[in-house]
Amino acid sequence: MIVSIASGKGGTGKTSIAVNIAVSLGRDVQLLDCDVEEPNAHLLIHPKIIREEQIYSLVPSINENLCDHCGKCAEFCSYNAIFVTPKEVLVFKELCHGCGGCILVCPKGAITEGKHKIGKLSLGYADGIEIVYGELEVGEPMATPLIREVKRHIDKSKNVILDAPPGASCPMIETVKNSDFCILVTEPTPFGLHDLKVAVQVLEDMKIPLGVVVNRAGIGDKKVYEYCRKKDIPILLEIPYQRRIAELYSRGVPFSLEMPDWRGKFKTLFNEVRVLAGK
Amino acid sequence: MKQIKQITVLSGKGGTGKTTLTAAFAALAKDAIVADCDVDAPDLHMLLHPKIIERQEFKGSKLAVINENKCIKCGLCREKCRFDAITEELKVDPFSCEGCGVCAIVCPANAITLTERISGHAYISKTRFGFMVHAMLKPGEANSGKLVTLVKQNAKMLAEKENIPLIIVDGPPGIGCPVIASIANVDVGLVISEPTMSGIHDLKRAILLLRHFDIPPLVCINMYDINRDNAEKILDFCKENNIEVAGKIPFDRKVIEAMTNGKTIIEYSPESNVAKEVREIWRKICNILDIAGNRQRG
Numbered sequence: 001m002i003v004s005i006a007s008g009k010g011g012t013g014k015t016s017i018a019v020n021i022a023v024s025l026g027r028d029v030q031l032l033d034c035d036v037e038e039p040n041a042h043l044l045i046h047p048k049i050i051r052e053e054q055i056y057s058l059v060p061s062i063n064e065n066l067c068d069h070c071g072k073c074a075e076f077c078s079y080n081a082i083f084v085t086p087k088e089v090l091v092f093k094e095l096c097h098g099c100g101g102c103i104l105v106c107p108k109g110a111i112t113e114g115k116h117k118i119g120k121l122s123l124g125y126a127d128g129i130e131i132v133y134g135e136l137e138v139g140e141p142m143a144t145p146l147i148r149e150v151k152r153h154i155d156k157s158k159n160v161i162l163d164a165p166p167g168a169s170c171p172m173i174e175t176v177k178n179s180d181f182c183i184l185v186t187e188p189t190p191f192g193l194h195d196l197k198v199a200v201q202v203l204e205d206m207k208i209p210l211g212v213v214v215n216r217a218g219i220g221d222k223k224v225y226e227y228c229r230k231k232d233i234p235i236l237l238e239i240p241y242q243r244r245i246a247e248l249y250s251r252g253v254p255f256s257l258e259m260p261d262w263r264g265k266f267k268t269l270f271n272e273v274r275v276l277a278g279k
Numbered sequence: 280m281k282q283i284k285q286i287t288v289l290s291g292k293g294g295t296g297k298t299t300l301t302a303a304f305a306a307l308a309k310d311a312i313v314a315d316c317d318v319d320a321p322d323l324h325m326l327l328h329p330k331i332i333e334r335q336e337f338k339g340s341k342l343a344v345i346n347e348n349k350c351i352k353c354g355l356c357r358e359k360c361r362f363d364a365i366t367e368e369l370k371v372d373p374f375s376c377e378g379c380g381v382c383a384i385v386c387p388a389n390a391i392t393l394t395e396r397i398s399g400h401a402y403i404s405k406t407r408f409g410f411m412v413h414a415m416l417k418p419g420e421a422n423s424g425k426l427v428t429l430v431k432q433n434a435k436m437l438a439e440k441e442n443i444p445l446i447i448v449d450g451p452p453g454i455g456c457p458v459i460a461s462i463a464n465v466d467v468g469l470v471i472s473e474p475t476m477s478g479i480h481d482l483k484r485a486i487l488l489l490r491h492f493d494i495p496p497l498v499c500i501n502m503y504d505i506n507r508d509n510a511e512k513i514l515d516f517c518k519e520n521n522i523e524v525a526g527k528i529p530f531d532r533k534v535i536e537a538m539t540n541g542k543t544i545i546e547y548s549p550e551s552n553v554a555k556e557v558r559e560i561w562r563k564i565c566n567i568l569d570i571a572g573n574r575q576r577g
Binding site: 008009010011012015035037038040043044076078079097098099100101104105136138139140141142143165166167168169170171172173177189190191194195198199201202205206219220221246247249250251252 | 290317322325362374378379381384419420451455458459473478484487505539
């Protein structure tokens with residue numbers, strides 16, 4: 001089963017929930033941190049890294065000897081990644097999505113593909129949990145190709161947990177795509193509710209079943225609960241706002257390790273997700 | 280006319296307090312335009328309650344459309360698409376299509392065209408503090424970076440037209456394309472950090488990003504008293520790297536109360552320690568940007 005953890009709003013506790021579920025299940029778990037812009041899961045479970053890979057995207061490389069500067073490649077490129085002047089061709093690698101279209105339209109066969117480093121992928125283990133995470137190269141705008149690489153490591157025979165980046169645009173979509181279920185983590189505040197609604201709309205459009213975890217319960221107001229009741233969205237778990245939980249998180253400790261009662265709660269949560277996902 | 284100054288509030292990690300602080304700055308600034316550049320999960324409007332005066336469509340990307348009548352089911356589009364956006368049934372998956380157009384040029388039956396999709400809207404609005412520019416990306420749409428750029432262009436145009444000297448940008452989380460768009464050409468990047476292991480990790484990457492684009496960084500630690508040891512680590516890191524720290528804001532539930540009441544902390548609890556510290560931070564920012572200080576304290 002593939003379960004993604006997403007939120008809309010940042011800082012609601014996605015990574016904390018993802019890690020605590022993984023730790024509570026204990027075995028046959030794969031934790032994939034798809035927040036490649038700011039990966040944090042490894043900071044909480046301290047894995048032993050056994051493999052690292054450099055990740056590249058494909059970008060056009062122009063053979064100036066063959067190029068006659070006709071400009072067809074620049075005209076085709078939807079991302080303005082190629083600029084043709086009478087004297088030379090400029091390629092803006094950061095803007096390239098790697099579709100390969102420029103090669104297809106070039107009448108002179110002057111374009112080949114070269115590699116452009118976009119980040120690093122790490123694979124490791126911590127107490128029976130397999131973790132894979134990507135780190136986007138600083139200054140590199142596009143996270144989705146790296147997220148795809150992280151997701152290539154999905155082992156469907158395991159319980160796969162995907163930690164999604166915040167927001168509701170391409171990086172979040174790329175992560176939750178093909179999930180059996182999505183857990184949305186929110187906090188009971190106006191910001192939390194607003195961004196939850198945006199995330200719910202995305203998942204409904206994508207036809208991915210979902211449930212909500214309310215983190216920092218007790219702060220803010222009750223509107224998140226009213227919304228979930230109206231929309232018939234199951235609230236899978238409530239985690240109260242407690243100074244101890246916040247402190248453990250700040251030190252990089254999954255709170256269910258120090259507060260063992262919670263391990264049972266996360267296991268129950270996961271079983272409920274299994275039922276809701278029909279798995 | 281005088282040069283327009285710009286500051287972007289960013290964080291790397293989400294939920295550290297960017298919007299709360301930006302709203303407070305809006306309340307303090309004498310004459311500024313506020314730009315919400317978190318276009319896929321904008322929250323600033325819930326504190327500033329903008330009245331929209333202008334609305335524009337944003338066509339950020341394209342989508343492949345297959346004409347079923349012309350399609351000869353050869354599957355070449357599926358084979359050539361690098362984004363797995365053509366399904367086994369030879370339908371376009373709109374969540375995967377990046378609008379590159381490769382399918383359209385390889386299709387031997389000319390059955391595929393690209394259509395522009397309306398990916399969101401941009402707005403110019405008025406709030407009780409002045410102008411606000413913002414946008415809403417349709418949930419699930421791509422190209423948030425382009426929409427951020429549009430919001431910033433709107434801010435710049437408005438600033439020039441109305442002779443407003445400052446633009447305050449509320450940035451999105453992360454370090455990817457919308458963040459890069461939100462920090463382009465600004466004078467200062469204010470990174471809001473929190474004293475957690477993740478907060479420290481993400482702060483460092485946000486600083487690297489600012490340095491990569493030659494933008495002077497400034498740091499503020501929010502909720503510093505949640506973990507004073509980690510707050511010290513952030514201070515040490517900043518000292519070692521010659522980064523100015525604008526201030527340390529304590530944790531206070533009043534911030535959440537202000538939010539649930541739809542107000543900035545400056546209005547809701549002007550005498551709180553948070554409001555006092557934010558005023559101090561704002562004073563420092565005004566000095567750094569060399570602009571005139573606060574509006575009348577209210």
